[in-house]
Every structure is written in structure tokens, then in C-alpha cells.
Amino acid sequence: MSEVKTVAVIGGGTMGNGIVHVFAMNGFDVKLVETKQEFVDRAMNTIDKNLSRMVSKEKISEKDRSEAIDRIQPHLNIPGAVMEADLIIEAVPENFELKKSIFEEVDKHAPDQAILASNTSSISITKLAAVTGRPSRFIGMHFFNPVPVMKLVEVINGLDTDEEVTKSIMSISEKLGKVPVPANDFPGFVSNRVLMPMINEAIFCVHEGVAEPEHVDQVMKLGMAHPMGPLRLADFIGLDVCLDILNVLYDGFKDPKYRACPLLVKMVDAGKLGDKTGEGFFTY
Ligand code: 3HC
Secondary structure: OOOOEEEEEOOOOOHHHHHHHHHHHHHOOEEEOOOHHHHHHHHHHHHHHHHHHHOOOOOOOHHHHHHHHHHHEEEOOOOHHHHHOOOOEEEEOOOOHHHHHHHHHHHHHOOOOEEEEEOOOOOOHHHHHHHOOHHHHHEEOOOOOOOOOOOOEEEEEOOOOOHHHHHHHHHHHHHHHOOOEEEEEEOOOOOOHHHHHHHHHHHHHHHHHOOHHHHHHHHHHHOOOOOOHHHHHHHHHHHHHHHHHHHHHHHHHHHHOOOOOHHHHHHHHHHOOHHHOOOOOEEE
């Protein structure tokens, strides 16, 4: 298998800019694809701010920061960004039709030997792979927010993913200083199949009047040593994203244990989505 040197990341939002950050910091050439110049600027500013914070904490040098920034090449269209890439990682919102149209375009323009990966948190890797002509070179590479800090990469094998591709992605994840953990393609994989029912149950505790949000979170932080309580974490992830993932679990398994709490549905309907809207279970 040829070595991966150039990586294209499609999407510069929270996850995308974090993924670009870690690849650039670890010596890869990175092509960042966004749809508008203002989104490119926003992603680059965030990456620069996060790298500068690492410089001020003396975790990296100023030279490391500027070299990482220089390795990032922004693009406003997919063909130019992927035509020389060895690995293409999609990190756009959790919408199957959007991801499908992106992968169809990527598949047309990426070199035959390139690996295609999705950072999806719950959409089937097998189903995404099937929209391309290379399902054996398609894989899930699931990062966690904040990407520069969280150690895990959940590596998800689709039905047809080639073993060599899995090995290559595991080894690239290690080069990023991450710990890759393999999983097979089932709704929510491991991470969200375990995390989302916990978050949902915490919301049911509030819904049924068991405890106030801050008390639910205190129990899990102080009693279970979680760095964030489940409701703070739900706000951080985005309540809309939590609801989408629960719906994927519910639809995928047809099991009522994944039924989203009506309070979560109501909060999403009200536009209270957590950190990104300034209000969720807590205010920001
Ligand atoms: N980039 C770079 N560094 C960052 C950062 C970022 N975006 N955000 C935080 N950091 C660094 C800080 O600089 C700090 O560094 P230091 O240890 O050198 O001082 C360190 O991370 C800790 O940050 P803070 O001191 O600001 O705050 P906390 O100690 O409260 O930690 C946290 C913040 C790391 C977010 C911690 O609360 C945490 O681990 N929370 C849980 C996060 C989690 O569970 N994420 C997974 C979400 S699920 C997901 O992403 C999957 C999806 O499919 C839903």
C-alpha cells in the first residue's frame, strides 16, 4: 500500500478544522475544502487560534505553528483538492444526501488508489461506500471533539472495506498521536451506541423530574469521574446532532430503548441546540 502524504479534508466546521489541525501538525500536506471563502477564513482562524494556544502553553514552538499553517492549502472546490490526494476525509453535516453527492464527486476525481473516509458519527459506512465505485477503499474515520485533544479515532469497517485499508488508517491514526480502535458497521458503531442512550437517559431524568440538569451532571462528574456531565456534553455536541444520532439508532435497530426523550425533541424544535445557539440545558 502506498504511503499517505497528502490528505484532503472536505468541510472546515468544528470537526473538519480539528482534523485539518492534527494532520498539519503531524507533517501531512492538507487540502481544506470549503464552499465559500468566509468559511475557509473561519476555519483557518480557528486552527491558528488553537495552534497559538498550544504555543503559549509551550506544547509546540512558534516554528511548529507556522510550518503547520503553511502545510494547509485551502480549496473552494472538490476536484482540485482531491486529484492529488492519497486520503480524502469527509467531515460535513450528518445528512446522507449531502455526503452522497460529495462522495460521488470525490470518487470521480480522486486517484484510483486513494482511500475515501467519512467522519460520520452514525450514518452507515457500507451505505456511503456503495455510492462510490470503490467500496473496498472506503472506511469510517470517526474523530472526537475537540479533535486536537481527544485521543480516540474509531475506525469503522464497512462490509467491503479491504483489510489493507483498515491497517493503513490505523497506522495513520497512530502517526497523529491518536489511539485507533476498530469497530464494525452497525448503527452508532460503539461510541454513539453507548454514549447516546446515556445522554438520553440523563434527559429523561430531567423530563421526569428526577433531578435538575446541574444535579444530573454533578452525579456523573463527581460519582463517575466524567470530565463533563451528560447534559453539558449534549450541549457541547449539539442537541440536534444528539437527536439525529438517536433517530439513526432507533431506525436502525427498531428497538424502543433508543426512543429519543420528548424533552430532547421539544428543545430541538425550539431551536435550543446547546453551545452553538447559546442555550440548551445550560446557557452560554
Ligand atoms: N484545540 C486545542 N486544544 C484544546 C481545544 C481545542 N479545540 N479545546 C481544549 N483544548 C485544550 C486546552 O487548551 C487544555 O490544554 P491544557 O491541558 O494544556 O491546559 C485542555 O484541552 C483542557 O481544556 P480546558 O482546560 O479549557 O477545559 P477542560 O479541562 O474542562 O477540558 C475538554 C475541556 C477537553 C473538552 C473536557 O471537558 C472533556 O474531555 N470533555 C469531554 C469531551 C468529549 O466527551 N468529547 C467527545 C464528544 S462525542 C463526539 O465528538 C463524537 C460525535 O460523534 C458525537
